[in-house]
Amino acid sequence: MAQVKKTAAKPAAKKTAAKKPAAKKAATTVKTKIELQYADKNISYDDIVKNAKNYWVKTLGKAAADLKTIDLYVKPEENRVYYVANGKEVGSFEL
Template sequence: MATKSTAKTKTAVKETKQVPVNVLADTVKKAETVDAKTKEAETKKDTVKKTSAAKETVKETVKKATEKKAPAKKEPAKKSAAKKEIKIKTYVQYMGRQVEEKDMIAAVKKAWTKENKKKVGDIKDIALYIKPEDGAVYYVVNGTDTGSVQY
């Protein structure tokens, strides 16, 4: 007498025999194709990960390089600005007399330090008002102290 498991095995064998061989071959090919596509997808994922890591490395390298080069670029720019500074001399001429601007400024500094008993380093700004007909330079130092100097 046949047992239940033997009967099931015989039925399974009959069902297997009924599947055509070409269908089985197609199923095997499809399984191989799926395996190949899975491996290809995994390879692409690995490539994307490696590419992303390489991009990050390049970004960091570029960032470090620009940080190092940026200060070097700024320094020459400052030097070139200083080289382009124009020297200016100003003269006031009136009735046969001539006075240079730097001489007027020196006289104002001397008078201001003498009158106020302060140092030249305390001067932040000077406004000069030149009146050739009076032969005088009127000044305002630091916006508050006023006076005049004859030239």
């Protein structure tokens, strides 16, 4: 009688599941409204930003698409808004 060799079945290679990064919690956004009040005037944050963009396009004659960043410094006592556009161009306009 022929002898039959029994070989142990090799266990299937374990597949390691790709780890998924932990889900980030959704950032909580708070709707805000900023309004500058001085000398019987009320100017909203949105109006200041809009005026800065209009100044960039209409007064300076630059393309709106060229404005990437703008830092605004409001000085109500001088009735001026100073700006730094794109990290290098500086100027001011009337509040």
